[in-house]
Amino acid sequence: MEPLTQVTGGVTAARGFRAAGVEAAIKYPNRKDFALLVSDTPASVAAVFTTNRVAAAPVQLDRERVAAGQTRAVAINSGCANACTGEQGMADAREMAAAVAGALGIDERLVLVCSTGVIGVTLPMARIRAGASLAAAALSPTGGDDAAHAILTTDTVDKQVAVRLEIDGCDVTVGGMCKGSGMIEPMMATLLGFVTTDAAIGARALDTALRQAVEVSFNRVVVDGDRSTNDTLIALANGAAGNRALDPAHPRWGAFVAALTHVCTELAKKLVLDGEGATKFVTVRVTGARNDGDAQKAARAVSKSALVKTAWFGNDPNWGRVIAAVGYSGADVDDQQAQIYYGDVCAYDRGRVADAARLKELQAVMRHPAFDVTVNLNLGTGADTIYTCDFSYDYVKINADYTT
Numbered sequence: 001m002e003p004l005t006q007v008t009g010g011v012t013a014a015r016g017f018r019a020a021g022v023e024a025a026i027k028y029p030n031r032k033d034f035a036l037l038v039s040d041t042p043a044s045v046a047a048v049f050t051t052n053r054v055a056a057a058p059v060q061l062d063r064e065r066v067a068a069g070q071t072r073a074v075a076i077n078s079g080c081a082n083a084c085t086g087e088q089g090m091a092d093a094r095e096m097a098a099a100v101a102g103a104l105g106i107d108e109r110l111v112l113v114c115s116t117g118v119i120g121v122t123l124p125m126a127r128i129r130a131g132a133s134l135a136a137a138a139l140s141p142t143g144g145d146d147a148a149h150a151i152l153t154t155d156t157v158d159k160q161v162a163v164r165l166e167i168d169g170c171d172v173t174v175g176g177m178c179k180g181s182g183m184i185e186p187m188m189a190t191l192l193g194f195v196t197t198d199a200a201i202g203a204r205a206l207d208t209a210l211r212q213a214v215e216v217s218f219n220r221v222v223v224d225g226d227r228s229t230n231d232t233l234i235a236l237a238n239g240a241a242g243n244r245a246l247d248p249a250h251p252r253w254g255a256f257v258a259a260l261t262h263v264c265t266e267l268a269k270k271l272v273l274d275g276e277g278a279t280k281f282v283t284v285r286v287t288g289a290r291n292d293g294d295a296q297k298a299a300r301a302v303s304k305s306a307l308v309k310t311a312w313f314g315n316d317p318n319w320g321r322v323i324a325a326v327g328y329s330g331a332d333v334d335d336q337q338a339q340i341y342y343g344d345v346c347a348y349d350r351g352r353v354a355d356a357a358r359l360k361e362l363q364a365v366m367r368h369p370a371f372d373v374t375v376n377l378n379l380g381t382g383a384d385t386i387y388t389c390d391f392s393y394d395y396v397k398i399n400a401d402y403t404t
Helices: 057-066 086-104 125-138 144-150 203-215 253-273 292-304 306-313 319-328 356-366 393-400
Strands: 017-022 034-049 070-080 111-118 159-167 170-179 192-197 232-237 281-289 339-342 345-349 370-376 382-389
Touching: 017 125, 017 144, 034 057, 034 125, 034 144, 034 192, 034 203, 057 086, 057 111, 057 232, 070 086, 070 125, 070 144, 070 192, 070 232, 086 111, 086 125, 111 232, 144 159, 144 170, 159 253, 170 253, 192 253, 203 232, 203 253, 253 281, 253 382, 281 292, 292 306, 292 319, 292 370, 292 382, 306 319, 319 339, 319 345, 319 370, 339 356, 345 356
Parallel strands: 070 111, 192 232, 281 370
Antiparallel strands: 017 034, 034 070, 034 232, 159 170, 170 192, 281 382, 339 345, 339 370
């Protein structure tokens, strides 16, 4: 992959985009909770949504509108998910879009909406309408940071990335922001993510590129194994850079997809780093599987295991929990052929277990805020990687009283 130039600005790093984040008092006072992202001109749009069969009203509405391939604005509220809210929820999602369209003076069909927060609560529409007006008035080409803060719920930090590359002699920028901290096992799941680019690219090609990027980024992170009702990743491209329209036949297609993948991967990693109560960032690698599918099953099982994740928190090199998770994952496994490493320290080697001295080495690895766990099944060439984190006391505290 060619070097990319890191730039600031998140979703407003690319030309022709403005954003805002304002206080609408949707759930909490004195914090930004309504964000607006606008392209100055109609933009190609592509999106990936939750695979949860229970989908929130904004997801249902956006699925309809993204199919048209073009949009101008995305409005996002935090504090209320508008999920499992029936006909009223759908009516509220449409009214939210209409309020934004009216404030911007654009066609309502060119407005997408996203919500995040508590499930089963209807949107406070008076506050949503007020937020739409405030955000429209506050739009700025440097407003990406405010927007990134306004979409947060239990997140402790904002999540933004932007890079620049050259295409057809033009500077092309890809930027993004996302939120997510708990209820995360994307496929797609638990996040709201937004990527902007000033590249010229049609909706169909953008969809192809986005899905390639998502497969190795957002679809490879786990915090707790739960999938949200609201997960949405939206990409907008307005063509302001002036390059020749991108498609798979363009000589710089690979470079653009790589840049998009980089932005998605960095955002996905930030989700895990900010996992609710997380103290460790763990990269789980499975190699030597019968096939890639088996490798993913095994890596995902290890990454979701509460027993494994609590052991990581306690610096307990209990590799038995790792091999047990692989064993029930559905992947082919022979414990007498498998090897387990923490960092480059072997915990289990084809039936031979770590002695007391080796256990101390393993604990030393686990005391680092980030480390790798590698499982080599020694059965084939399949491989996969999942990014995940530990479970701490704070994860329980955060989720034990989330609605109260």
